[in-house]
Amino acid sequence: MGYHDSGYLVPMSPNLEKTRASINQDLKFDPLSSTYEADNDLKRAQIARTFISDTMTVPTTEMYAYGVHGTLGDAVYYEPSTIALEAHVAKITGKEDGLFMPTGTMSNQIGLRTHLTQPPYTIVCDHRAHIYTYELSGVAFHSGAQLIPVPPQNGHHLTVDDVSRSVVQGSDVHFAPTQVISLENTLNGTIFPQYDIVPISEFARSLGIKMHLDGARLWHVAAETGMSLKELCDPFDSVSLCFSKGLGAPVGSILLGTKEYITKARRVRKLFGGGMRQTGILAASVAYALTHHFPLLPRVHILARKLEKGLQDIGVTILSGAETCMVFYDATSIGTTYDEIAEKGLQLPSPLFLGGSRLVVHIQTTEAVIDDFLELVAGIAKERKKAGFVKAEMNGVGQYRDVYVHRHWSISKSK
Numbered sequence: 001m002g003y004h005d006s007g008y009l010v011p012m013s014p015n016l017e018k019t020r021a022s023i024n025q026d027l028k029f030d031p032l033s034s035t036y037e038a039d040n041d042l043k044r045a046q047i048a049r050t051f052i053s054d055t056m057t058v059p060t061t062e063m064y065a066y067g068v069h070g071t072l073g074d075a076v077y078y079e080p081s082t083i084a085l086e087a088h089v090a091k092i093t094g095k096e097d098g099l100f101m102p103t104g105t106m107s108n109q110i111g112l113r114t115h116l117t118q119p120p121y122t123i124v125c126d127h128r129a130h131i132y133t134y135e136l137s138g139v140a141f142h143s144g145a146q147l148i149p150v151p152p153q154n155g156h157h158l159t160v161d162d163v164s165r166s167v168v169q170g171s172d173v174h175f176a177p178t179q180v181i182s183l184e185n186t187l188n189g190t191i192f193p194q195y196d197i198v199p200i201s202e203f204a205r206s207l208g209i210k211m212h213l214d215g216a217r218l219w220h221v222a223a224e225t226g227m228s229l230k231e232l233c234d235p236f237d238s239v240s241l242c243f244s245k246g247l248g249a250p251v252g253s254i255l256l257g258t259k260e261y262i263t264k265a266r267r268v269r270k271l272f273g274g275g276m277r278q279t280g281i282l283a284a285s286v287a288y289a290l291t292h293h294f295p296l297l298p299r300v301h302i303l304a305r306k307l308e309k310g311l312q313d314i315g316v317t318i319l320s321g322a323e324t325c326m327v328f329y330d331a332t333s334i335g336t337t338y339d340e341i342a343e344k345g346l347q348l349p350s351p352l353f354l355g356g357s358r359l360v361v362h363i364q365t366t367e368a369v370i371d372d373f374l375e376l377v378a379g380i381a382k383e384r385k386k387a388g389f390v391k392a393e394m395n396g397v398g399q400y401r402d403v404y405v406h407r408h409w410s411i412s413k414s415k
């Protein structure tokens with residue numbers, strides 16, 4: 001044992017250079033195979049044949065080439081490309097400021113946590129909302145809030161009638177007042193009409209309730225309707241947008257709101273352990289996605305409609321149609337199961353990668369892949385018909401989310 005330079009008694013190896021070299025040897029790690037280029041090309045080809053999720057889109061070589069020019073700041077202090085991205089997206093959405101986030105889940109959770117400071121309180125949302133179904137009861141954990149999940153009466157989206165009957169107000173001490181209404185657009189790929197969002201926002205503002213938007217795929221609404229992002233975001237106090245889904249960036253979301261709100265959210269993000277460092281490469285990749293990938297979305301929607309029409313022509317029941325990039329279908333309507341379709345898809349010479357009832361079309365989907373999938377389903381339908389299958393009346397409308405959950409996880413885990 002020897003003395004370290006600090007003067008403290010620290011055990012030091014008697015053979016320092018040799019042991020350092022040995023640790024160095026242990027640490028060495030090269031996960032890239034010698035065939036990484038071919039491997040990545042294969043991955044890109046597989047993504048083009050994947051209907052599971054648009055989160056699986058992969059960075060193109062062009063995006064990577066642009067991304068490496070990102071600035072080299074530390075985002076907890078000052079990272080120029082990231083600050084520029086936050087300011088840019090704040091400007092196009094008509095908000096005062098923005099905050100780059102690692103994920104959409106963190107963006108929603110911090111967005112809500114920043115509004116909610118003194119329990120008891122409740123948040124009203126759609127019963128299919130991501131914050132209710134896929135965020136692990138995060139608002140209960142992080143904010144001590146209870147969600148009030150509301151099924152829309154029209155089966156498509158919430159209206160002011162749904163919301164006003166669900167918010168908690170008044171002085172009765174038994175009930176936790178509603179402090180936030182959280183909407184999602186798109187929701188399962190469907191567009192929330194602005195004419196029903198605006199009255200909800202006016203109602204919320206009349207009661208001092210905050211409006212949050214989970215706009216993970218709001219880009220699709222702008223691309224499909226031609227409405228500006230500013231107009232789509234105006235009814236909301238806070239908005240979360242994702243870059244890593246339809247836009248195809250590798251990582252990242254953004255939370256938007258007033259300067260005061262984002263200043264608070266920046267502190268909450270650090271508290272959550274989300275203060276990131278050299279994010280310049282990510283911000284630059286997002287800039288590439290905004291510039292080059294947003295214009296691809298109308299084509300994605302055309303392909304999704306082709307997919308829906310093709311399935312209808314085969315006799316498949318559509319559970320939720322292609323308003324943007326998703327189609328939900330019922331495999332039982334042609335006498336088969338999602339598992340059978342997925343397994344047969346995997347056995348094709350060029351495999352198809354499928355989840356459950358949800359089919360997601362994305363910027364890396366090719367038209368040929370839509371044709372291959374339709375051919376596969378048509379083949380199965382024909383086989384079943386020959387074997388005597390007769391289509392029964394559907395009674396499972398509204399259950400597709402559950403089917404999707406089950407199958408989606410089992411297939412993505414096995415890949």
Ligand SMILES: Cc1ncc(COP(=O)(O)O)c(C=O)c1O
Binds near residue numbers: 108184216
């Ligand atoms: C509507 C919606 N909101 C939020 C998220 C969460 O995003 P992330 O997976 O980046 O946490 C998702 C993920 O797919 C989503 O679909």
